[in-house]
Amino acid sequence: MTTTLPTADDLRQQAQDAARRCGVDLDALAGDHFVTSPVNGQPLSSVRWSTGADVDGAVARAVEAFRSWRTVPAPVRGGLVRRFGELLREHKADLGTLVSLEVGKITSEAEGEVQEMIDICEFAVGLSRQLYGRTISSERPGHRLMETWHPLGVVGVISAFNFPAAVWSWNTAIALVCGDPVVWKPSELAPLTAAASAALLDRAIAEEGAPEGLSQVLIGGPDVGEALVDHPGVALLSATGSTRMGRAVGPRVADRFGRSLLELGGNNAAIVTPSADLDLTTRGIVFSAAGTAGQRCTTMRRVIAHVDVIDELTERVAAAYRRLPIGSPVAEGTLVGPLVHGAAYKAMQNALEAAGQQGGELVVGGGRRFEDEAPDAYYAEPAIVRMPEQTDVVRQETFAPILYVLPYRTLxxxxxxxxxxxxxLSSSIFTSDQAEAERFLAADGSDCGIANVNIGTSGAEIGGAFGGEKETGGGRESGSDAWRSYMRRATNTINYSGELPLAQGVKFTV
Structure with a gap:
């Protein structure tokens, strides 16, 4: 695909218009820090940063909002989230534009991210009437045991560039119906998306008469994130990013007896068996491995293919890679946009070099496009590397479109x-054999938080809990019973007997 990248003026005007329609004046937001678009490597806007010192005030305002919000009935809290979802629907294209311009997602994926935000709002509205506890049989006559769930407190959210708004919305929609305010530190690479998302929620808060301070965004650097991590007023710290980041965050939150919810690295694989439908498998692999230019935490980074199908499968996927339209993410027909910055491209090249040194064979890709036209933008050709075994470089997560293909003989x-x-984090198997699928999903099968059959590793729906094990951090967000992370549990014993029998048959008479 040949294309001309948009001019800096065109992109700036698109950003101005989209932000304005969401309620953000970029001139009023301007400051000393520049936002660079990966689309052309040029400045998109400037922003004024908060500092770590601003966190105290934000948390104090959130605590004040919590005092009243926690007593609002949960279905009423759900009404606020419903209105937020309606505003997201109205501004889906605007937010999608900002996502594309700031992080390089193609239009369908950028608007798909906003759709996730809409979906989690719908889920949360229903959840607001389903924050269920349990009634438990007591061993004592005339007694009843039950569990109740109560709002937890201030939720701090630290989000990454690759999903600059959706992950915040997962936390925020659930937190709000659970009775919790949110203080958000977005990625430094996507502040405009954050400002626009927060402005829409602020509008919903004002329209619904909810307390000020329920939602706050602090655009800034690492010092803001560190202050949120260490703040004793933050009851739950939800952080999305690298495993290295999680190693720092987890112990610091635990040291102050706070809760942390960590969504960290992924090194996701698909097993392809001899019975797999290779047409379906190829489509599933290409989207999971090349979508978002390999910059999803659920990106497929490994294919583990049976020796009977590995050659044909590799040829099919490579042929699809050669046809992938690479170019401006806001241009019609593009399927692969840019990497977010030069450091990501350098990491990709370093990994490809290491793979070659460890016995790998580059099948396709790895080059760079538009270097002459936009020297500060990094459009990489998604790469496939055949590996004889799982080496050190394969075990590392490289946040770029590299797909390692490995052989196997037995399931x-x-x-x-x-x-x-x-x-x-995520895993999948492509098979037409039910026994193989069940074996993969069994307790001694995939050890990931997400295990799929006949679909790729990316594209999770909000209805299921999202998260993973091991160095992925163990956190769960979004659907199912992930809401429990945002609430505190109380066990209640009610004695209506008129007597005072003790548990376990204890006798204590005075």
């Missing part, structure tokens, strides 16, 4: 390869 060997990495 037990394939599952062992799937699990033989430090990360444990």
């Amino acid at each position: 037990e060997e394939a599952i062992a390869l799937n699990n033989d990495v430090p990360q444990g």
